[in-house]
Amino acid sequence: MTSTVPKILIVGGGYAGFYTAWKLEKQLRKGEAEVTIVDPLPYMTYQPFLPEVAAGEIEARHVIVGLRRHLKKTRIITARVTGIDHANKVATITPDVGEGWEEAYDQIVVTAGAVSRTFPIPGIADNAIGLKTIEEAVAIRDRILTNFDQASNLPPGPDRDRLLSVVVVGGGFAGIEVFAEVRALASSLLKDYPQLRFEDTHFHLIEAMGRIMPEVSQKTSEWVLKDLAKRGANVHLDTQVTGAVGGNVELSTGEVIPTDLIIWTAGVMANPTVVRGSDLPVEERGRIRTRADLRVGTPEEVVEGAWAAGDVSAVPDLTGKGVGGYCVPNAQHAVRQAKLLAKNLTAVLRGELPKEYIHKNLGAVAGLGLYNGVFQSGDLALKGFVAWVAHRGYHGLAMPSWERKWRVIGDWWHNFWLTRDNVSLQTVQNPRYVFEEFAARPRPAAPEAVDAGAAKAPAAKAPAAKAAARTPAAKAAAAK
Template sequence: MRRILIVGGGYAGFYTAWRLEKKLRRGEAEVTLVDPRPYMTYQPFLPEVAAGSVEARHVAVSLRRHLRRTTVIPASVTEINHARKTVTIRPLDGPDRELDYDTIVVTAGAVTRTFPIPGVAEGAIGLKHVEEAVAIRDRLLTAFERASTLPPGPERSRLLTVTVVGGGFTGVEGFGELLSLATALLKRYPELTFSDLAFHLVEAQGRILPEVTDDVGRWVVRHLEQRGAHIHLDTQLVSAQDGHVVLSTGEEYDTELLIWTAGNGANPVVAKQTDLPVDRSGRLQVRADLRVGTAEAAIPDAWGAGDNAAVPDLASSVPGALTVPNAQHAVRQGKRLAANLVADLRGRRVKPYVHHSLGVVATLGLGRGVFQYRRLVVKGFPAWVMHRGYHVLAVPTWERKLRVLLVWLSAALFGRDIVSLQSVQQPRAAFTAAGAPRPATGGPIRDGRWAAMRRPSPSGLGRRRAVHDRLAAGRPAADARHTRS
């Protein structure tokens, strides 16, 4: 059988494997998917996970549960050598090893783009993975608990200050959702007031949400400012050392929560660790039919899609335009890639990827949103309903759709869950604080209390030895009757 290797289990990789399972005949090809995470994350729901509106596990789609005919390998790909048709993988345990393939599909996705700004690497949290969204939610809820015990002052202000760097869709949606959560939390904390909150959105460009028109972007800025937010346009983060934010405008303040959403960068494996062609930005050069190569010539047995690929946008009127790296394209590219793989395997013609945008929609917090399709603009509650409706239909598998809907229903009846589980990041803290048994220093356990329980004690011999051992160790005897022994 032909061996198809998929590098990456994100949108494009998951949907490619999922569709291949439905289209391939038994014994026609063997599909293997390599990804260090055992699930595909539905990233458009991450802002709502951070705000407690969606349960974290419901945005993570298990690879093994839904890819039943695909071999899933939990590992990271460190090198792609297409000349030899091998990849080097680094498993979660054990040494690196090589995998052979006949056809490769590169859907490794992008990584969070960072800059060498003091304090960012040490204190910032991204919003690309579900673990990050959960950490953001728990940090904010814990900050409210701590601030409620403090008098008004600099420390309380620092705990209730949130800074989001990046004005793209992820940054704006996360910012709006967290602002909505913080405002709602004030009802549960009578010690705190709205004036204690400080939410800052920092964007280096002169506008936010580049996918919408200028008028819509300006409306979103006014809307957030009316809700008490501070929007810093044409502003860069200079430093965030020890939580002290310094902006290029000269403004300075302390923040408890720093969220970094300043765009995506090239995947280092695709950009540097492969002999496949890449463009100047480090993305895989891909033809319109999703085969790796140029318009003049394709590289045999190599395909690519998703955020790590520079896919020509045939629906755009701009010459040389590339598809926007978002979920809307990645999902559909995965489906087209699977169909083309099967067609190529059976000697048929492959088709180019063409997708006309369905518009853009963003949540700005509970009950607030914005939608734009060409000249049609919808704002407020209707746009928020459209956002939820679209994404609950787009999240893969009916099982996940139903789970998300049930969480939304329970939240509508009882409100959002506001319990922080930040301690889960240090699960042994309570165990060790309670005085967990210390490991033996070598040899058999000599503590008399434990020795008496482990050995037979005919005629009370074990008890007398236990008391002797306790006295030798400088501890009082457990039973005064045996002190004379």
């Protein structure tokens, strides 16, 4: 007998998806609905902590929230949704391993977030790195640490300059936070590298507009610029990146910056795989057209059984303050939309009416390196240490679940007494390098005469045989 319990399918287990499932678990009565969440990753990422992970202030694993551990009543599928056929209420699930399948649902919640938005500038796609995932944050941290290790062996000159130069593109919140955090990391490293001086490190932020951080007042953004300048960081306003090839960043001003690390934070766009693969309505900026009650559709027309929230959606901002009339893509909205979405979905299942989403912006708070930050809410602006305390206080408490809060707070506590753990683990990207170098391999098949000789003096021949075993041909033979 097939189940008649309504099936809720959540596409994406990030901020909005995780909170929707978490709240549904609390609100739904037993047997009222079955909830499934699909995400290619087994965790939700607390993205506001990525700059602190890149700066080595928080351990990478502590800023992610395991879906299986925290969503006990939800079915978790680790795979990608590559198509939504809402007309027939099926989603295409594509796992990394094994055959994909069509998953039937009654209600779909699209919370697949956003990805870094880039422009077709030569070299950016191949040489830059974004800051949307935990992997990117860890890679940035390790690259800076490894570059310091390598630069300390080099004499002053262009090669050393390139290793000690960081370019961040985009002066929004995420860009400024990561820029300030990694600048602070680099300054803290210098005590361990007597060969390197502060003047040897070069930090450049490139912003196409005439100001940074549009979320704060002009006056506050100018304070941030002055503060960065005091810390030896260069901010290039009204400037665009025109190329990123051959280890150089070229600017619209004609300036060329040699660098080994380009961090791209110049905007996001709604998840193209999910948006383009669905038959749900999409607005001009590529987001899913969503109503204020978080159902997909327009004020006049509801798409029954479809919901959306977070960065992938265009939800009207009923306070009238949103950019273009819509809620801006941030966690503040994603979490609150998700909580209301769970309530509204439950209400609709019970034959009740959903409520409209309205949230007045609480303000913005950013960490700018250890003991430094900025906070703005309306006309109130806090700067420096007080803002940094507000930043840690707000995000420490906003991290979902006490289990995760303790881990993050524990990292801060340990670093306060023991300082940052400044060691690169870049080699995890090539974990087999030692094993592979010394691993014994089958001897390659050799002509009979050589074979006979080799059999008489195996010890003497061993190194040559080992070297031969490392040739590509021998590796291919061994693999067979």
